[in-house]
Amino acid sequence: MTRADTPTGPPPWRLLLGYVRPHRWALLAGAVLSLVTGATGLLLPLVARELIDDLSHDRAIASALLLMTALVVANATLGAIGSYVLRRTAESVVLGARRALSSYLLRLRVAAVDRSEPGDLMARITSDTTLLREVTTDSLVGLGTGGLTLVATVVMMGLVDPVLLGVTMAVVFGAGTVLGVIVPRINRASRQAQDAVGAMGASLERVLGALRTVKASGAEHREERTLHAAAEESWRQSVRAAKWSAAAGNTAGLAMQIAFITVLAVGGARVATGAIDIGTLVAFLLYVFYLMSPIQSVVGAITQYQTGAAALSRIQEALRLPAEPRSPAAALPADDAEPAALAFADVRFRYAEDLPYVHHGVTFAVPPRGMTAFVGPSGAGKTTVFSLIERFYDPESGTITLDGRDLADWDLPRLRSAIGYVEQDAPVLSGSLRDNLLLGNAETDEDTITRVVKTTRLDGLVARLPDGLDTLVGHRGTKLSGGERQRVAIARALLRRPRLLLLDEATSQLDAVNEAALRDTVADVARTTTVLVVAHRLSTVTMADRIVVMDAGRVRAVGTHRELVTADPLYAELAATQFLAAAD
Numbered sequence: 001m002t003r004a005d006t007p008t009g010p011p012p013w014r015l016l017l018g019y020v021r022p023h024r025w026a027l028l029a030g031a032v033l034s035l036v037t038g039a040t041g042l043l044l045p046l047v048a049r050e051l052i053d054d055l056s057h058d059r060a061i062a063s064a065l066l067l068m069t070a071l072v073v074a075n076a077t078l079g080a081i082g083s084y085v086l087r088r089t090a091e092s093v094v095l096g097a098r099r100a101l102s103s104y105l106l107r108l109r110v111a112a113v114d115r116s117e118p119g120d121l122m123a124r125i126t127s128d129t130t131l132l133r134e135v136t137t138d139s140l141v142g143l144g145t146g147g148l149t150l151v152a153t154v155v156m157m158g159l160v161d162p163v164l165l166g167v168t169m170a171v172v173f174g175a176g177t178v179l180g181v182i183v184p185r186i187n188r189a190s191r192q193a194q195d196a197v198g199a200m201g202a203s204l205e206r207v208l209g210a211l212r213t214v215k216a217s218g219a220e221h222r223e224e225r226t227l228h229a230a231a232e233e234s235w236r237q238s239v240r241a242a243k244w245s246a247a248a249g250n251t252a253g254l255a256m257q258i259a260f261i262t263v264l265a266v267g268g269a270r271v272a273t274g275a276i277d278i279g280t281l282v283a284f285l286l287y288v289f290y291l292m293s294p295i296q297s298v299v300g301a302i303t304q305y306q307t308g309a310a311a312l313s314r315i316q317e318a319l320r321l322p323a324e325p326r327s328p329a330a331a332l333p334a335d336d337a338e339p340a341a342l343a344f345a346d347v348r349f350r351y352a353e354d355l356p357y358v359h360h361g362v363t364f365a366v367p368p369r370g371m372t373a374f375v376g377p378s379g380a381g382k383t384t385v386f387s388l389i390e391r392f393y394d395p396e397s398g399t400i401t402l403d404g405r406d407l408a409d410w411d412l413p414r415l416r417s418a419i420g421y422v423e424q425d426a427p428v429l430s431g432s433l434r435d436n437l438l439l440g441n442a443e444t445d446e447d448t449i450t451r452v453v454k455t456t457r458l459d460g461l462v463a464r465l466p467d468g469l470d471t472l473v474g475h476r477g478t479k480l481s482g483g484e485r486q487r488v489a490i491a492r493a494l495l496r497r498p499r500l501l502l503l504d505e506a507t508s509q510l511d512a513v514n515e516a517a518l519r520d521t522v523a524d525v526a527r528t529t530t531v532l533v534v535a536h537r538l539s540t541v542t543m544a545d546r547i548v549v550m551d552a553g554r555v556r557a558v559g560t561h562r563e564l565v566t567a568d569p570l571y572a573e574l575a576a577t578q579f580l581a582a583a584d
């Protein structure tokens with residue numbers, strides 16, 4: 001995902017305030033505690049002066065000592081509580097952002113994920129949100145407490161001598177202009193550093209997702225270079241941001257020193273002309289000195305905010321990706337729910353506006369119950385039929401109806417709860433075998449699991465595994481064979497008691513015994529459920545009640561195996577070649 005892809009939205013600080021708002025009282029309490037801690041610190045020199053005074057005049061020092069001790073203890077205690085409250089609040093802001101972002105990413109439209117890098121999206125949830133912590137404490141609190149102190153000091157300076165205040169402000173505005181040039185550079189560099197972290201996440205995800213292929217292709221060195229390049233880019237940009245931050249901090253320091261010298265010169269002249277007395281000049285110089293700390297904390301807050309703003313804009317971009325509406329989870333169909341009827345009418349579809357059409361007016365109808373097989377050359381658009389039924393994408397024109405009702409009018413979770421979907425590469429998630437089976441229906445009782453495990457011929461596997469159903473299957477189910485993964489995926493889909501089962505048959509992976517067993521299972525299921533299969537085996541096709549032959553995004557024929565072998569030359573050719581290898 002690039003910045004050019006997304007429209008500009010509200011400024012990042014609005015998003016930050018949105019995350020901070022629920023914690024505003026805690027943040028205020030932390031800021032007040034910081035201010036009080038600072039005030040106790042400021043009182044200490046006064047009490048120390050009192051103590052020395054008492055000592056030199058032979059007066060009792062017990063009360064001064066007690067007061068000093070109380071101030072020291074209060075300073076340490078309030079300081080600790082204040083920094084804990086602030087840090088805790090900052091962590092809560094990070095938590096809020098992570099919750100919001102992870103919920104949103106789970107609802108992203110499949111088309112939006114197609115156009116993004118999952119690793120980069122992950123970096124937005126993990127590393128970008130972390131940067132909000134410093135923005136909340138250093139930036140917001142620094143700006144608040146520093147700003148307050150700054151205003152108070154400026155007011156005092158104005159009361160002491162408005163002319164010298166004017167001189168000081170002229171220098172401060174000069175420095176402000178320089179900072180105005182520097183600050184956007186910090187933002188740009190931080191943004192690029194975070195983008196590079198995202199790119200690194202994307203490369204890592206790509207490599208770890210296909211580690212075997214990378215190793216088998218001997219591509220480790222090439223991939224290593226890509227990863228290092230992203231890490232180095234992040235380093236380069238972070239160093240650039242550090243350079244500009246350092247320049248900003250020193251500009252503020254330099255400005256204060258220039259202000260000090262200028263006030264000394266102008267103030268000296270004013271003393272000489274009798275406009276002010278020497279005490280006023282000394283008091284004013286002391287205020288210039290006091291001004292230094294709040295100015296530095298405000299400048300620090302602004303530079304820190306630039307890093308956070310870069311992270312916030314990356315978070316905001318993710319939150320602007322198209323997502324499905326948030327709706328409550330739907331209940332699964334009842335045991336005796338009627339099987340679904342499905343129809344496509346003149347459906348035209350393409351994956352993106354700059355891509356060619358995949359469906360050029362697909363029309364077919366599937367009655368409830370029974371098995372319908374989709375066959376056709378690779379790329380004919382068979383899997384896309386399933387993606388449209390699940391509403392991962394919406395057709396550009398034409399209608400798809402389930403039980404006579406347009407898919408667009410279905411509540412999305414209700415629609416999906418009626419469907420069981422077995423993808424071609426049958427993904428298995430890391431976790432236990434049980435976690436995988438119950439992914440789509442956590443409420444399943446033990447008897448049902450045992451029954452489905454048996455029908456999908458997983459009982460032998462479960463008996464062999466050391467912890468049975470509770471055995472961990474490894475990242476993406478790597479501890480299972482391809483055929484086992486496929487059967488797990490089918491069992492998972494069946495446990496949802498689907499009214500419509502979509503089975504994108506793997507092109508290989510099942511041995512003859514398992515294949516026959518699964519065929520029986522599917523035939524069983526088809527007696528009570530509508531089953532759609534993207535078929536790659538003749539054995540599957542021949543048992544189908546109807547076959548839909550697809551070619552180049554169109555339905556060219558519908559019929560039974562017997563009818564199509566004679567009526568459709570493409571089907572006859574497919575049956576004679578593509579399917580033969582796997583036929584009984």
Ligand SMILES: Nc1ncnc2c1ncn2[C@@H]1O[C@H](COP(=O)(O)OP(=O)(O)OP(=O)(O)O)[C@@H](O)[C@H]1O
Binds near residue numbers: 114358378380382534
């Ligand atoms: N997410 C996607 N984004 C863009 N194009 C896609 C996407 N998925 C599939 N396509 C394209 O759509 C066309 C149809 O793909 P589809 O997977 O539906 O074919 P298929 O008939 O199932 O093929 P196979 O039998 O090889 O699985 C192909 O040209 C493919 O490149």
